[in-house]
Amino acid sequence: MGFTEYEPGASFPGVIGRTADESEPAWPRPVRAVEGSPNVVIVVLDDTGFGHLGCYGSPIATPNLDRLASRGLRYNNMHTTALCSPSRACIVTGRNHHSNAMASITEMATGYPGYNGAIPFENGFLSEMLLQHGYSTYMVGKYHLLPSREETPAGPYDRWPLGRGFQRYYGFLGGDTSQWDPDLVYDNHQVEPPRTPAEGYHLTEDLADKAIEFIADAKQIDPGKPFYLHFCPGATHAPHHVPKEWADRYRGAFDDGWEVYRERVFARQKELGIVPQAAELSRHDPDVPEWSTLSSDQRRLYARMMEVFAGFLSHTDHHIGRVLDFLESIGELDNTLVMVVSDNGASAEGGPTGTTNEAQFFNNAPEPFEDSLAVIEEIGGPNHFNHYPWGWTWAGNTPFRRWKRETYRGGTSDPFIVSWPRGIRASGEVRHQYTHIIDIVPTVLELLGLEPPQSIRGVTQSPLQGVSFGYSLGDGQAESRHRTQYFEMLGHRSIYHDGWRAVCPWPGPSFAEAGKGFGEPISARTLSDLDAHGWELYHVAEDFAECHDVADANRDTLIALIATWYAEAGKYDVFPVDGSGLARLGHPQPLVALPRNTYTLYPNTQSVPFFAGPRLLNRAHSISAAVRIPDEGAEGVLLAQGTAAGGFSFYVQDGRLRYVHNWVGRERFEVTSTEAVPPGDHELRFEFEPQGEPDPAHGHGMPGRFQLYVDNALVGASEAPWTTPFMFNPGAMTCGADPGSAVTTAYAAPFRFTGTLQKVTVDLSGELIQDKESELRAAMARQ
Template identity: 75%
Template sequence: MSLTEYTAGTVFPGVIGRTADESTPAWPAPARAERGSPNVLTVVLDDTGFGQLGCYGSPIRTPNLDRVAAAGVRFSNMHTTALCSPSRSCILTGRNHHSNGMAAITELATGYPGYNGNIPFENGFLSETLAEHGYSTYMIGKWHLIPSSQETGAGPYDRWPLGRGYQRFYGFLGGDTSQWEPDLTYDNHQVEPPRTAAEGYHLTADLADKSIQFIADAKQVDPDKPFHLHFCPGATHAPHHVPKAWADGYAGAFDDGWDAYREQVFARQVELGIVPADAELSRHDPDVPEWGALTDDQRRLYSRMMEVFAGFLEHTDHHIGRVLDFLESIGELDNTIVMVVSDNGASAEGGLTGTTNEAQFFNNAPEPFEDSLAAIDELGGPRHFNHYPWGWTWAGNTPFRRWKRETYRGGTSDPFIVAWPQGIAARGEVRTQYAHIIDMVPTILELVGIDAPKTIRGVTQSPLHGVSFAHALADPGADSRRRTQYFEMLGHRAIYHDGWRAVCPWPGPSFAEAEQAFGDPISEHQLAQLDQSGWELYHVAVDFAENHDVAADNRERLIALIGTWYAEAGKYDVLPVDGSAVARMVSEKPLVAAPRDTFTYYPNTQSVPFFAAPRVLNRPHSITADVEIPDGGAEGVLLCQGTSAGGYSFYLRDGRLHYVHNWVARELFRVSSPDAIPAGRHELRFEFEPTGAPDIAAGRGAPGLFQLYVDGTLVAETEAPYTTAIVFNPGQLTCGADPGSTVVADYPAPFRFSGTLHTVKVDLSGHLITDEEAELRMALARQ
């Protein structure tokens, strides 16, 4: 006898009698997708520019993404927000980034509706919609869609992937992580990588493994159930980490420099039809030196940095190919909608000269060129957090000007590939219709035959801001349905309407021309001046790469577009305009817990992200561990924060107590006890007392006195000339171990404390031990 099923919430269709033999059962029907519904695979690359994929004209080998392009279409006019968290929120909600509370990355959240980093529940995720229609939903890789203070064991978990419609998650919650020694989360709990870098581990391979496993787990039980896989590798965001052989495969490939790269890629883009035949390559960027003006050593280093990036991208493509191969092997690839996009243009976070440690960028502390050159043979390996220089950023966005964080097309125009062999007839074609990533959700829903939900889990849904471009997949001559789109990122603004684009750069068209660095705030007076004379106008319908500013000849049109920008800004919570960066990062933000000066941590617990941890930089503080040392001694980490890119570690090794401050991977400032800590229960304490003011502009945090105490007695002290200025990035705090990329090379990960560690307390009250006699002894001993 067949089962009777009914929709939950409707009248029970069975019969309920006094006994089972006179009753008829019926069952609530499980959510099932329509038979034959396509799978949905969305691949989000990170910091990959318009001119960096093979199928977009690059010499970098991306055969698997090229394979997707050959099976479908490439868009030449897809746009993003110019930054990762905002773009990722658009991709998953179909709403504009300020309406998602994602004006910038979550670390730069501020207390305004468009800026607070909390995506409203009325802006439902694609995963939530598809899950309600019987899809398996998997999130793999980078999330970066919750306030950093919520990435903790205290939650709240309602904005983690499993709280937003994903049934399984494996990846990392923040903006970046080491590819060799990543900070990993599995569903709602922290895990360690299954292998070490020395054993051949790499994050991208691990993410591909989990993608295949998750799909196989469900398909072996219910072969007809479709899936949505949101695959978000950390590539090609810094650190550019890749096995050496992949980078070596590009030896010499970029020796002609970034100018030659642009010319080569641009010619290929014209040949491929990715850019119009009459397009012009954008100007040489004033912030980028001419390749020929560099020294031999500079060219050698910068070429190697690009070789490492290219190997990283090809390596990523290889593992995307593994997922595609698996889908093909189980007969699912032809009925899978594949969308591939980058979250923004190529990144300039490596600075003018590139870096072996991206954390130096965030702390205003660029390393001397000689230090970078000395590490040339180790670039891409686990010891560094490397990123290439501005020249390769600019080249990576060929043919456009500028880069990530800015709303010129170099920041907002990205590769976008769509394929669905069973549902889209086009093969290897190019689409020129204007589109924005908010259009991805309505397009997917149209393709799978699902209406946007009116409610999700009882929450009334806001209207989608995106419009479907499904019609253009079948018809290359179809009209663009998106006619208007605003842009704002860190005070850099733009507006598109019907083939025209107005841009108001901040601080200017380039740093050199503005004579001002990125990240300064905008005053009301400055905003008025910008609106009066700072807007540029481009007729992008005929000026593909924004080369000809025609504002002077089209004043009325420009004024109308500026007015449209403000109308859109009012509609989507864009105001207030804020050009600041560091000020946003260091501003006070709400924590899950009430404000306090004392924090207590326990071993074997989940790590705490930087923005939820005690803010110890540039202020007096103490760290006190309550430990028991067994006979024979103990060693291990008591408390640490950060990675080899920068941070601090408080630990025992060789019986002695140590504190080390890693200043952006350039210098180690340490203090150590002269004697071993004896067996028994002890209070081990570190204190930092600032002795001067920080010099933030120079990348140097407050100098200060480092002191170690054992049971209240001062046993060692030293003075650090400076400390970290702004942020540890990555900056997770861990009690009782140093998992992943260790703060110092003195010990191997995770270096768990082998004695008994009861608690570690961090005190920010400023109350420090005063022991004048001991301090005098220490001072005399240093003479």
């Protein structure tokens, strides 16, 4: 090599003399991977069900994932947690989701050890582990592993991707985002997309571009250095956004409905050996109407929603294929360990009728069918935040029952593909061993010949809780080594042990049978009643799709499994059992800063995420902007939050001060000043004064009075019959602009303020201006 190296911390092996000519240098040895170490690529799909991929029996074209499967293995017994953040935490740590403090999504964190959303540093990420062994580490796409309250420019950044071992990051930090106008983060700062939707921008393509760029950057400098890429497209989570030509490829493909889809996929799954020949198709879900009972317009709309979803998945497969093709072009694909998994089963967040705006689901405000039908040809485009009806959810999880958020197999069983041509001899085969996503990290480490680290950055590491499935790669007949696995998600519980599965559904086997909807709380008495009467038992070694409840005939087995669930729950921080859903969104939690009633925001700064900023919904508040209007006038946004899917904007246009509240994309309640804002220095103010109580059960937040002031003089007022009850999603707040998908169609984004904006102050104290004379003038002007 021409130089001497030594291990850092060891004695210096060179010679140090009085001068350089009588000395011999030596260098601390940099961390290098073992020569020939494979690259690692883990692809995490989102809300993709067991029956969605072509290689798992679906009619949806996924040729690139199918190619991976033909060069590798497909598992039919891989399990997730049934929800995204919890599953993603398991995938990167090898520990159970409650052990990761990730009982639910980060936005629904509560103040208990298994629930607070802050993954302990003793649970190291795979990226941190591989970094110690000379790997380049990249993450691209959806993160959703950060406490929502920490998704701010104030940090702390130690739980952001770069703080958890990823050397480079490009993607979005939250649970979902528009594929056309995404909330993007590059490393530790926000960025705008490089193009607009009109210029052909789409997030999945952008993510694939960045993945290729990151790999190429390093390989051109050090071709022998292996990399770990954690690739997490937003697909196929809502919004189902895709160029229209991709959706149009499926015109008419789903006109026969969801029952026919299930039957065809199930038959194909048997042909492919994905399900046992003796398997039965699970029952028709009581919450799903029979396709034949729908009107022709309903069938037309719902079929189109599925066409859009299918196009979205095929489009995603195409861009995953671009990454694989690049690896092949540089000679790296054969020595790349690729794993593909989804984070949970298909999602039912579109509700029984689907939606053109998923924010309506989160706010209990389903849209009228006629409104959806009117925009049928726009679904999938930038103007909507669409999701299909849960009949397609049920079909997407074929052959299983139920879906995401529930711990039946429809929520927890997902496609899983493993490919490594240089390291795995078997190809095109199906593996039946029981596996769980906590098994991924120990398997990767075993295949790379690495031991789990004892410490990371001085923090002693907890034991991995997964079991390597490396033994199964070459032996399809080997006995499963992962013998026991608990599940709990939003109060829905189950337990697996040696071919048996006990399930305690909450609120019941279906909403129709329970007579209750999602998110019902569980009291201590209710939990006792459930333990006495609510558990079902399935012998999944023989009953693949959980079709036959054999609890009555196997009482001893059931009792033993319930006891095992409690033992596992105690071991892994599952308590307290909490069945509540949307109510957790309002659970008090500490923010980065101490609680306060006044927030000051500045223009040309990064946006503030919904869960880290001031909570304006359902309370009196004011927004005050200190501005200078030049003689020629000014226009633009002073403060905006949300998108076209819902939010508000406080802005100046045509010389007048304006405010609009966008209620879940369906109605816009507005107020405009009666006179123009004159040139000079001014305080422009909006106030919301509550006028009644919210009705969240019907999607209505607090009604109230909108008031506009210029220098404390009332210049406009109106009434809003209701506002948004729970949240804006996406809900970033931006000062001085409305980037991305604009809150209102009254202007084009980003509509930056063209005057001088010094600051905007949001006041939540409830102290409102009283100007009776101006109020009277404004009231007269509205007559």
